Amino acid sequence: MGMPISHIMTSGMSGIRAAGDLVARMQLSKNMRIADAKDYVAKKLEVSTLDLSDEYVMRELRDDLGIGVITSVAGAPKGIAAKMNIEKLLDIKINCCEKFRNQVD
């Protein structure tokens, strides 16, 4: 366990503490190299690329956008609800959200 946590602390983007999940999604969905993925997400969030790993900036912004925050906020979007907001924010489709929509339509 110590090794992945060491990588996260040394080089990682802190996941939903900041914007690591959003940058990873652009790499995984559009083959974007790191600089392009950060630029894309920063533009969508209207922040600088430096802000993407800044918990101080991202905490309130994620809360406002309803894309999931690290702490358990009662009533805030979580799971698929948060991912449906991420789809709109990043202009991508997420497989489980598509499945969810198909099941309720």
Added chain:
Amino acid sequence: MTTEYALRMGDGKRIFLTKEQIIADLEDGSADAADLGEIQALSGDEIDKLAEILMTPSRMVGVEPGKEVPVTHDIGTIRIDGDQGNSGVGIPSSRLIGSMMHERAFGADTMELGHIDYSFKPVKPVIAQEMQTMEVCQQNMIVPLLYGAMPNMGLYYTPDGPFENPGDLMKSFKIKEAQESMEHAAEHLTRDMVWIMQRLMSSGADGVNFDTIGAAGDGDFFASLHAIESLRKQYPDIYIEAGMAGELLLGLHGEMEYDGTTLAGLWPHQQAPLAAKAGANIFGPVVNTNTSRTSPWNLGRAVTFIKAAVEASPIPCHVNMGMGVGGIPMFETPTIDAVSRASKAMVEIAGVDGI
């Protein structure tokens, strides 16, 4: 008195080296990679930067603010509830709990779900269980959640599988028969991996992490590339990470090709374009750690190979940095000083897109 810096051997043991020894080992390791891969060795400035990272007096180092990269994972939640065989810490928990712990407690950028055996083949009899778990995890997770498993083509040979063991055949000088056995195994492996991922995509998976591709040689890579190609055709939006098992693709078959390229003997910078051609989104290059060499030698060598792979790759590269790869000591609990230095070096010098 000459200043000495506390570093590590490739097996993790603490050693003390002077600045001159560190630089000499960095240059020697880089030259070894350049010679083997026929690639550019690190420049003097890059060697100096690496030495500076290694000689930082603090226990842990970190990348400069703004240079952070996403981290993808192999083994996934099994490191929480698994046993020592998977380097697990044996905390009784469901895989949903393991996934959520990574997302909300550890700040993981992505996560993956995997079967306790962590090979594709044993997933087949329990596919409904895997689908159900994927559904429940996707309902609760926010970060990208892949399904992770090893192609592990060795499971298709006797005594574990239906095809005669190529090692046994080769010992009897039945080379053609050994090659045919590998071709049959590769065909079945491709079919199984595609079938499993079809089921998991129907359960909402974001995609797949093919982990330790090539562990059973060129046939393993051949099968994986064809599975990637097939999945990309069927699911244009599937997330695919293709992570390798070793730095050099072993030519157990020797004559298998993909897109006109012979697979045997490929180095990371030659593997990456093929993974991209097949349809992967992220390539995971590997450089193995030599336990008898120092961490400067291993890191100089690993950064040289990975830098070349990053430059040659048309897709993002997430370097493999687990135990015994990517300049990390070959030790079950790698020391934080060694991990953080290797991690920073890969981001700031090799220019990786992720880890």
